[in-house]
Amino acid sequence: AQSVTQLDSQVPVFEEAPVELRCNYSSSVSVYLFWYVQYPNQGLQLLLKYLSGSTLVESINGFEAEFNKSQTSFHLRKPSVHISDTAEYFCAVSESGAQKLVFGQGTRLTINP
Amino acid sequence: DSGVTQTPKHLITATGQRVTLRCSPRSGDLSVYWYQQSLDQGLQFLIQYYNGEERAKGNILERFSAQQFPDLHSELNLSSLELGDSALYFCASSVDVWDSSYEQYFGPGTRLTVT
Numbered sequence: 001a002q003s004v005t006q007l008d009s010q011v012p013v014f015e016e017a018p019v020e021l022r023c024n025y026s027s028s029v030s031v032y033l034f035w036y037v038q039y040p041n042q043g044l045q046l047l048l049k050y051l052s053g054s055t056l057v058e059s060i061n062g063f064e065a066e067f068n069k070s071q072t073s074f075h076l077r078k079p080s081v082h083i084s085d086t087a088e089y090f091c092a093v094s095e096s097g098a099q100k101l102v103f104g105q106g107t108r109l110t111i112n113p
Numbered sequence: 114d115s116g117v118t119q120t121p122k123h124l125i126t127a128t129g130q131r132v133t134l135r136c137s138p139r140s141g142d143l144s145v146y147w148y149q150q151s152l153d154q155g156l157q158f159l160i161q162y163y164n165g166e167e168r169a170k171g172n173i174l175e176r177f178s179a180q181q182f183p184d185l186h187s188e189l190n191l192s193s194l195e196l197g198d199s200a201l202y203f204c205a206s207s208v209d210v211w212d213s214s215y216e217q218y219f220g221p222g223t224r225l226t227v228t
Contacts, residue, residue: 032215034215036219042221043115043117043203043219043220043221043222044203044205044219045115045219046216046217046218049215049216051215090156094215099144099146099161099169099207099215099217100146100158100161100169100171101146101148101158101217102158103148103155103156103157104155105155106155106156
């Protein structure tokens with residue numbers, strides 16, 4: 001069975017500082033990996049995904065994540081955060097051939113001015 | 114706006130009661146998924162429908178059931194409600210089962226409070 005572990009439940013950072021949100025997964029088959037963001041009182045939005053090809057994937061708002069198969073990780077990074085990045089971030093995995101998502105527990109990112 | 118709509122936005126009911134949550138997928142999407150987000154369990158996949166047929170089942174209780182209608186909207190029925198069923202219920206949709214983008218679009222959720 002698949003599982004996803006987000007190692008930090010909360011990450012406080014200062015504005016314009018870099019941030020890394022950690023995600024590790026376990027699965028016995030090939031997987032697809034996703035990061036979703038949930039802004040306060042809203043639904044989830046897809047931030048970025050890894051399906052195949054280049055292991056480094058980027059979002060339009062400056063986030064990037066790198067798929068590391070040997071370490072079974074898919075950490076999310078941003079070199080300089082903004083107040084508007086305050087949200088909860090969820091890492092998710094789905095097995096290739098299936099579409100249901102298995103989510104981690106989420107990491108609450110708070111940005112301090 | 115993802116294009117997925119869910120009604121109602123909030124629902125408050127008593128233990129033992131039955132409720133129905135409704136989801137309309139994005140125009141053209143054939144696949145609908147239901148997820149439950151609770152403080153205890155986090156975000157969990159409940160069930161998936163594709164073009165009216167059940168496709169995959171997750172941690173869905175026997176007291177819960179779902180269906181997808183010919184117009185592709187879906188309903189999640191929760192019965193004999195317990196306090197622990199209080200959660201945010203999300204619906205998501207995708208183009209179809211074999212869509213290679215694997216992208217799911219989430220609705221705003223229905224917050225269920227059982228008192």
